[in-house]
Amino acid sequence: MAKRALVTGAGGFIGHHLVTYLKQQGYWVRGADLKRPEFTPADADEFLQVDLRRWEHCLAATKGVDEVYALAADMGGMGFISSHHAEILHNNSLINIHTLDAARENGVKRYLYTSSACIYPEFKQTETNVTPLREEDAYPAMPQDAYGWEKLVTERLCTHYREDYGIETRIVRFHNIFxxxxxxxxxxxxxxxxxxxxxxxxxxxxxxxxxxxxxxxxxxxFCMIDDCVIGICKLMNSDYHEPLNLGQDxxxxxxxxxxxxxxxxxxxxxxxxxxxxxxxxxxxSDNTRLRQVLGWEPKxxxxxxxxxxxxxxxxxxxxxxxxxxxxxxxxxx
Structure with missing residues (x-):
């Protein structure tokens, strides 16, 4: 019997590609987003056009699936995330708290949260010839923008849901996917x-x-989308539950x-x-741990x-x- 997966943010760039990749791997896939993909039709078996800031929509979206790939976010490029702090922090907090809690309520077995390199402290990124960022560099915390702060808090939420409720959470930190x-x-x-x-x-x-x-x-x-979706699935199917960089180095x-x-x-x-x-x-990105954990890196x-x-x-x-x-x-x- 095919695994059943939910991809939130399936109308967006990475989510749309991930839906297609999961279908190619034999999954039954439900997509959920405020909007459908802009440029080509969704390959999802079912697509829910819903507002994931609302608990009841998250509950419906996570019902009857084995895995959740949580990609939904209010975000954009540097011009957007540097000028919409309140909107981003408010919307993404609601999306992620409600989706994770709904997944727990519905007995979802595995939950992958897509975090970001934006969680890393600004004081470690002040030079052009920067030392590659290791996963442990996240603390002491000082992300530059509200987008990074919300991502970091949700990483902690996923960790505590795994520890307290037993849901198998995975956390991936994207580095500039294109x-x-x-x-x-x-x-x-x-x-x-x-x-x-x-x-x-x-x-x-x-x-x-x-x-x-x-x-x-x-x-x-910068990391190409084809590599990104492979890395996502490799992490979801691994037994590694700490945050992991995913990007080119x-x-x-x-x-x-x-x-x-x-x-x-x-x-x-x-x-x-x-x-x-x-x-x-x-x-x-420092990809040392990525290579150790997955035996793979972007190609x-x-x-x-x-x-x-x-x-x-x-x-x-x-x-x-x-x-x-x-x-x-x-x-x-």
């Missing part, structure tokens, strides 16, 4: 998607200048990210550095992942221009 079929405009997009959009617009309109927030020297590591500057995307686009750009939210100065190169992502976003931009003309992107940044 790929096709994700938000690429509107303020909630992450850096790789934003960069792909800017360069696609520059290429298709013949205006090579792109804006980059800050001096472009801030550093990150290759660090690049934002300027280098732009150069890699420009190469994928086969287009020469000029960079204009402008004021804007930048987040921490540097961040990278897809940044160049390959960005080439595939860029191609998809360029097609989105081209279609927008076809329908609305170049003026559709005049104010894009």
């Amino acid at each position: 790929g096709p079929l994700g938000t690429w405009e509107g303020g909630r997009e992450k850096a790789p998607a934003a960069m792909c959009r800017k360069i696609a617009i520059a290429k298709l309109t013949g205006h090579p200048e792109i804006e980059i927030w800050g001096d472009g020297l801030q550093t990150r590591s 290759r660090m690049v500057t934002i300027d280098q990210l732009a150069d890699i995307v420009a190469h994928a686009a086969n287009f020469k750009i000029t960079k204009k550095h402008v004021p804007g939210p930048q987040g921490v100065r540097g961040r990278n 897809i190169s940044l160049e390959d992942g960005l080439a595939r992502t860029y191609k998809w976003i360029e097609n989105q931009v081209r279609e927008r221009i076809r329908l609305n003309g170049e003026g559709a992107f005049r104010s894009a940044s």
Whole structure:
């Protein structure tokens, strides 16, 4: 008999990809979210369009499943999470407390919570050549934003539900996941998607200048979505219950990210550095424990992942221009 799984946040980028991957592994899958996937239909056997801030909706969503993959969150890129602290802390607290408690009420056996590298202390991320972050670096706690604080508190909640109620919880800390079929405009997009959009617009309109927030020297590591969903499932099926990093451990500057995307686009750009939210100065994942625990780590190169992502976003931009003309992107940044 097929395992039955719930994926919350199934209308979002990672959740949508995870639903597809679980179906490929033979699962029966229920998706739940406020919205359906934006770019392609959901592959879920059942999709509940519900508000997971409400306890009764969480109770219905978690009924009759063996596993819960808790991805639902009110979130976005740096521009969004640095300016919507109250909204993020309020909404995500309700989503996660109600979903976890409903899963316990319904006798769910395994529960995977998707946390974030945003939980790591700001004081460990003040240099561009940052020391890769180990899981134990989370404490003493000092996340930069409300988004990170809520993620860290929910990690603790999952730990205590496992200890007190016996539900098998797993905790994964994402490091900058990217790929096709994700938000690429509107303020909630992450850096790789934003960069792909800017360069696609520059290429298709013949205006090579792109804006980059800050001096472009801030550093990150980026992990392709295909690797991410494999890592999620490997962790869920493991016996490891402490928080675990999931990301690439290759660090690049934002300027280098732009150069890699420009190469994928086969287009020469000029960079204009402008004021804007930048987040921490540097961040990278220490994958030592990931390799030890799962015997695996992400395999897809940044160049390959960005080439595939860029191609998809360029097609989105081209279609927008076809329908609305170049003026559709005049104010894009």
